[in-house]
Amino acid sequence: MKDRFKEFEWEDKEGMFEVALxxxxxxxxxxxHFPLLRVKNLCKYFPIYSKGFxxxxxxxxxxxxxxxxxxxxxxxxxxxxxxxxxxxxAGRTILRALDPTSGEVHFDTxxxxxxLCKIPEKKLxxxxxxxxxxxxxxxxxxxxxxxxRQIVAEPLVIHNLAKGQELxxxxxxxxRKVGLKPEHRTRYPHAxxxxxxxxxxxxRALIMHPSLVVCDEAVSALDVSVQAQVINLxxxxxxxxxxxxxxxxxxxxxxxxxxxxxxxxxxGRIVELAKTDDLFNDPRHPYTKMLLSAVPNPxxxxxxxxxxxxxxxxxxxxxxxxxxxxxxxxxxxxxKDEKQELFKVGDGHYVSCNLVDGKK
Amino acid sequence: xxxxxxxxxxxxxxxxxxxxxxxxxALAPRTRPSNNVLEIKDLKVYFNTIEGExxxxxxxxxxxxxxxxxxxxxxxxxxxxxTSYSxxxxxxxxxxxxxxxxxxxxxxxxxxxxxxxSDNDELIxxxxxxxxSMIFQEPMTALSPVxxxxxxxxxxxxxxxxxxxxEAxxxxxxxxRKVGISGPEKRITQYPFEMSGGMRQxxxxxxxxxxxxxxxxxxxxxxxxxxxxxxxxMLLMKNLQKELGTSILLITHDLGxxxxxxxxVAVMYLGKIVECSDVRSILKSPRHPYTMGLLASxxxxxxxxxxxxxxxxxxxxxxxxxxxxxxxxxCEYFKPGLCDVGNPPPLEEIEPGHTAxxxxxxxxxxxxxxxxxxxx
Numbered sequence: 001m002k003d004r005f006k007e008f009e010w011e012d013k014e015g016m017f018e019v020a021l022x023x024x025x026x027x028x029x030x031x032x033h034f035p036l037l038r039v040k041n042l043c044k045y046f047p048i049y050s051k052g053f054x055x056x057x058x059x060x061x062x063x064x065x066x067x068x069x070x071x072x073x074x075x076x077x078x079x080x081x082x083x084x085x086x087x088x089x090a091g092r093t094i095l096r097a098l099d100p101t102s103g104e105v106h107f108d109t110x111x112x113x114x115x116l117c118k119i120p121e122k123k124l125x126x127x128x129x130x131x132x133x134x135x136x137x138x139x140x141x142x143x144x145x146x147x148x149r150q151i152v153a154e155p156l157v158i159h160n161l162a163k164g165q166e167l168x169x170x171x172x173x174x175x176r177k178v179g180l181k182p183e184h185r186t187r188y189p190h191a192x193x194x195x196x197x198x199x200x201x202x203x204r205a206l207i208m209h210p211s212l213v214v215c216d217e218a219v220s221a222l223d224v225s226v227q228a229q230v231i232n233l234x235x236x237x238x239x240x241x242x243x244x245x246x247x248x249x250x251x252x253x254x255x256x257x258x259x260x261x262x263x264x265x266x267x268g269r270i271v272e273l274a275k276t277d278d279l280f281n282d283p284r285h286p287y288t289k290m291l292l293s294a295v296p297n298p299x300x301x302x303x304x305x306x307x308x309x310x311x312x313x314x315x316x317x318x319x320x321x322x323x324x325x326x327x328x329x330x331x332x333x334x335x336k337d338e339k340q341e342l343f344k345v346g347d348g349h350y351v352s353c354n355l356v357d358g359k360k
Numbered sequence: 361x362x363x364x365x366x367x368x369x370x371x372x373x374x375x376x377x378x379x380x381x382x383x384x385x386a387l388a389p390r391t392r393p394s395n396n397v398l399e400i401k402d403l404k405v406y407f408n409t410i411e412g413e414x415x416x417x418x419x420x421x422x423x424x425x426x427x428x429x430x431x432x433x434x435x436x437x438x439x440x441x442x443t444s445y446s447x448x449x450x451x452x453x454x455x456x457x458x459x460x461x462x463x464x465x466x467x468x469x470x471x472x473x474x475x476x477x478s479d480n481d482e483l484i485x486x487x488x489x490x491x492x493s494m495i496f497q498e499p500m501t502a503l504s505p506v507x508x509x510x511x512x513x514x515x516x517x518x519x520x521x522x523x524x525x526x527e528a529x530x531x532x533x534x535x536x537r538k539v540g541i542s543g544p545e546k547r548i549t550q551y552p553f554e555m556s557g558g559m560r561q562x563x564x565x566x567x568x569x570x571x572x573x574x575x576x577x578x579x580x581x582x583x584x585x586x587x588x589x590x591x592x593x594m595l596l597m598k599n600l601q602k603e604l605g606t607s608i609l610l611i612t613h614d615l616g617x618x619x620x621x622x623x624x625v626a627v628m629y630l631g632k633i634v635e636c637s638d639v640r641s642i643l644k645s646p647r648h649p650y651t652m653g654l655l656a657s658x659x660x661x662x663x664x665x666x667x668x669x670x671x672x673x674x675x676x677x678x679x680x681x682x683x684x685x686x687x688x689x690x691c692e693y694f695k696p697g698l699c700d701v702g703n704p705p706p707l708e709e710i711e712p713g714h715t716a717x718x719x720x721x722x723x724x725x726x727x728x729x730x731x732x733x734x735x736x
Binding site: 082083193194195196223224225226227228229231232235250251252253254256257258290291293294295296297298299300301303304306308311312 | 435436556557558586588590591592613614615618619620639640643644653654655657658659668669
């Protein structure tokens, strides 16, 4: 918690991916919180192949490029950025829905630490009960041919965790928790409104009591009044069940409301990582400033004064040096060649811009 | 077969007839209202479906001031898009405009009642795209994928103005430059898929404004865009509006966009306008409980971390509109015996220039309770 990038000794046991937690904790971390999730130098590259018969690789898209952060249990991390910045890919790679190119994702299963990047497929399946995902589009993410009961019970059936009356009871209990009625479970998704469907999606994700939930634009498709209900529900469930969220969104208002920490992503990299209040009150990176200035204020007396230029560069052909330099207002000659690394500017506040003051 | 031949006839009419022969107008000239460009009165658009008659728009009235931005706000299904589509007569079967009037006052022509025109009246071809044009939400689906951007913009010019192909092309280039697209000479030969989302929306705006319309209907023009691009498009629309003097009807659910763009606001709920006023009084001192709830449920950038206020329940289906005030099952100020009986409350003037459709609006205003929810 004090220093999120502090190294800790990594002990190999059972190959490369597991460490008994008590051993990892041995003497060193007894006073400190231990992160539920530690992402280190995670990369996900997609190859681009040429057309035609040979399909030669002619380039790579660096969708996620060297991102690192820690996530404490019970906290919420927001991933924000424009479309195409890699926030969804990051979320999926962390859950190993996509195989990472390189990097480490240390996940605390409460009995041992696991590196999700190296663990073989077979050992991954039981871990899936611990990490779940809530999707953006409640219309596309529910199978129209399954009843609500089947949808919500499916994770338990697949992992063979409950059957018969117990299964039924857990489904009913979960539906109640997300604000649906037990008699809804015989209906099909088409009979529900957008907000109710998103509740079904939440019930499906939470029925196995996961510790980590990735919410990929979970409220973006909802109307304002329903969005508020779902945000409240997510927060209540977080308190009840002790959940840890990675909250991927492009709506800065929502992110500010729900997140403890925020990572701003641009072209596959984290350009600023800070506590929510620090980020909104004292943004350091020029891109963060640009994003914040672009949000229309719902007060007509506060005129919008966005300092904007350009669009997201082609991610398959990024400029060398700082990837933001083509849109940056304070760009200097050096920015075009020098790679920018994330460095610390304050307590839990990291920025990757060489021109920012307060480099420590 | 008859359907088909009718379509072909229409097409020929669009291609040849509309630009040269200016059709005679539906209404006799009369004293025009001081400053309004469009007056909608008691508009009703119903959809006849198997489940019954859906009253998507049920008695909507508002007027648009010339050169101003009017915003229609509401959640999905409240009828804001249907209202805008009916202004252009784009409502398709089973939908039908069953009542009301939409009187359009063009700058230099006689006024016309759009609601009374038949579906293939020449006048509507003259108005649609020429006098009133529209920007759609999703620029990728609204643009044709098999025509170049240049051809699509030129089409509008060739239909509505006397121009040769060359002149039209020159005009298209000029318009693209105006909306901030660099290298427009090269861009007009490109297809929409070669452009980014923001660029496509700029093309849409160029296409809509190229005939210098009097009203621009913008149906969620920035919803599909990133905030940075959204801000750019909003600035662009504002600047163009100042330059060209176009009146804009902005359809949106984003109250931030409303605050920054609009002059007047009408809030819709279940096919009815529940509150209408200028932007400042709506956002600063809302009088209808629904508007108060909407504002309070915004996860605002200025608010502290706390539970969000939310409107309970969800929007009911149009097949089962509650009796009395349609908002009463979700309303905080619901009073049994008053709100849930009789006809829906009419829009009444609560303060000068500020109307709300709530029986208890005055009472709520006096008690000062509204300041609790709208204190952001």
